[in-house]
Amino acid sequence: MGRSSTRGEGTRSRVRHGDPADGPHEGESEGGTGRGGRGRRERSAPPEGGRRQAGPGRRSRRAPRSGRRRILRWVASVLALLILGTGAAGYLYYRHLNGNLRKEDLTLGDKEMADHKANAAGQTPLNILIIGSDARDSKENQKLGGAKETFGAAPLADVQMLLHLSADRSNISVVSMPRDTMLKMPKCTDPDTDKVYPASAGNVQTNQSLGRGGPGCTVATWYELTGITIDHFMMIDFSGVVSMADAVGGVPVCVDANIRSRGSDGKGSGLTLEKGTTSIKGTQALQWLRTRYGFEDNTDLGRAEAQHQYLNSMVRELRKGTKLTDPGKLMDLAEAATSALTVDKGLDTVKKLYDLAEELKKAPTGRITMTTMPNVYGTGALDGRVFPKPGDAEQLFRMIRDDIPLDGKASKRKTPVTKDPAAPTGEIAVSVRNATGTDTLAPARGRASTVGKLLTDAGFARATIDSQDVEPAARTGILYPSADMEGDAQAVAKTLGIPVSQVKKSTDVSGITLAVGADWREDGAYPASGAEEKTPDTAKALNGEDEGACMHVNPNYTW
Template sequence: MGRNSTRGAESRPRGRHDGPAGGDAGGHGGHGRSRRSAPAAGGQGPGGPNRRSRRAAKGGKRRVLRWVASVLALLILGTGAAGYLYYRHLNGNIKKEDLTLGDKKMADHKANAAGQTPLNILLIGSDARDTKANQKLGGAKENFGGPALADVQMLLHLSADRSNISVVSMPRDTMLKMPKCTDPDSGKVFPASTVPVQTNESLERGGPGCTVAAWYELTGITIDHFMMIDFSGVVSMADAVGGVPVCVDANVYSHTRDGKGSGLKLEKGTTSVKGKQALQWLRTRYGFEDNTDLGRTKAQHQYLNSMVRELRKGTKLTDPGKLTGLAEAATTALTVDKGLDSVKKLYDLASELQKAPTDRITMTTMPNVYGTGNLSGRVFPKPEEAEQVFRMVREDVPLDGKASKRKAPVVKDPADAPADIAVSVRNATGTDTLGPAQGRAGTVKGLLKDSGFTRALVDSQNVEGAARTGVLFPSADLEGDAQAVAKALGIPVSQVKKSTDVSGIVLAVGADWREDGAYPAKAEDEKTPESANPLNGAEKKCMKVNPGFTF
């Protein structure tokens, strides 16, 4: 995206009704399953001599695919002069920006027992109208050259064991308090907002790094990378893929009398969309479900799932021309963080994403509630349920409800006797709407002493509220002690975290334990709330068309 369009420009009116779609999450898959060769004329059926010939035919196909892959690897990664020049050309296509512009340092990932860590990638769709191509596709001439908005935001989480992928979308109409961000080019400081503003405004506060910072402050999820795409990028990617099948349950025409709508016009059933029509699908608000951004988000999920399925068939990746076209489109269309500044790094990331099977991809929407009064039509994170989704991502819990391959962490240093373990108890029960519950730290300290932790003390300093109770420890030699504290109070071991912000073991009593009694751990906390509208990557669905937009 053009940097000048996002830096220090005057704000334009908010709430455009058909913002972009944005972030294509490129799926990368292996070779498709070869069709079984028919017996040669006069040959015998199964078990006969021609079984060997069928094996040979299959082996030949595999060799061809391996050969094509090798040629493409030489072409793209380049061992010869021409390949090297092309590799540099692709690297030069990629636009790079800072990962985060916020003041808060993102926490380090905690490795599982096998030493693996998850990957979190923020996918951003920009509505920039800063080029002729984007202006032609985006319309809305009054917004040409204005600051870009992050009208699509999806967090993609790849589990540490690479067994599953979870995607959480945030509707563009979500109202949040923005963090302080500093533009890396101009040095302009955008102070933290004192009142909630629409989340898509984060992009104009310094670039995608501010969108990353806003996500981190809201969710506490460590974000490793971002990938941003604009209108023309969506079209070029859709063309390079060769079309993505989408389905509607009735004829649809996204158009209103006063000119609103994406212009999408499809007949009932399945259509392979590409180019401008793919962009229209991703931008459609008027015509799907209740004509809100929530319906549009569902349509985006269906499109991305379908794109992944198409790419994983392998048919798009065996033609050198198509693959190089896809490489050109992807590298030209994307703006990424500086940790993804080369084709090789993008390829390595794609290889990691490919390890999760399609039926373990789960698309969700952040649980939300509608605002009231002058914020009618805007949405806010739904208390408890939004945090539940964020927590599951933070703790690498699959959103599809299936058990992952996670193992309990191996603790090399065993716990000391409870009487020898010093614990500071903090009252972190405050929320955005409620002050800290009085006396909670003292009450929980009493529970610890009843369990033999006689060195437990109340830390009376003012602390930031935490949605969920946690036990923090500063170094590996105290991990066993921290887990012993959690076990004594019935706190899940997943809530025991290493932190450089503490000098000893700290028990932060969160908003989930405001009431007296035992810690309220619930088995159902491992389930994704229905309000997140989970959609499985292998599931093929048709979008529900709003009755007022049929023909």
């Protein structure tokens, strides 16, 4: 695909207020699971020379065997890969697949992401952002995406899913963010043009992040909102979805009534299915993933549920192995997957993708949980847009940050405690901030002073109060700037009864900083509660083994 010649803030805005025509032939993108956010970049050159250490086609010195096949199944997300290699031919094929991959920077923001905390076994979680682009930057994508007035415009990140693999590899959690979510955009710098997109003064629709420099800005936007450290991203566009769906060979989906996603006003994806379960692939799979008009209340929230059903079903099909027995189909799958993907530079080879897939395979299907970010609808001019639901959204984000399973099952994770010894309490400097405000409540008066006194009474003579205005925090937290202060920060947490999991390293502070959050607005001890580890009902959790899931068809789009 050629690079789009018009993108970013210099292009016509593509935020659609009112969705005048939401079909694939005219009007708005249905928010597909697409690749290629900003169009095709120059592909990274394949590795030079004859080094075969990383190649799956390298023959073992211990037991040379021709015809040895290595199969890669990417079973926990939206994709699947294959490495098929024999000797030198296998190595050349490996280089060819590497050349298919497109690579971009992980983050374009100016805020450094915090380090992961290891669990008691020294393991760390993995967070991967899956991005679907609606780029109309090739004839193939334009044919699939329709909407001529959007050709060449800045792409939108119309699908955003964060995949979290737990540190102990026992479970996977997925969080979808509706593309209509309104939030603050961080400062991003385009690595190709050095153009700087300043931080937004007000709320911007989340799918615009892709046009502010590429997928690295979408990553930075997620981190800005959630505080979740993101390790990798993968991006796919319309044509990539079609090629992948064809290579997989069909995914069963269910609707509770006949559906035709096309209204008299032209809105809809064109999806037409009979009531019950149907195996879909190719263009029909793309229509399913893009359908907004026809599911539930005709909003992006129903579309997210349909995407969850599709992905869970795809995982079950791939894990059965029935789709991955024919060598020719396997090679088609490998070709389609690598050609469809844009990845960060930390996943720049098929070998690295293989290693990632091996990690993802460790979590059983029954421990995969799909969720949607809890949200509330906007009002007035923002009617039809959504905002993170106060309390519930932060609770879901916190569970991901703290590696708490969303399926409610016990984790092998233990709260990490640093080996860094704490200084005597009288020598530990702590700055206390009042961050108890919420979207509807002003900060509780005097909370920083009250909690500061608890510290001084406990011997922290160097505790001080920061009276400056600070960003509200739903949950009380302690930040420290460097590893040599981690033990001191955990000592503060232990004294106040704050869980050690809420102690985080951050480059935003110059010393130990305690932000008293909205969960501690009242006097008394810190109100820790086991109930806070429950996934909010508003996240609409769906288990990976739930084969009974069936999309509700909107009565106005049935036949």
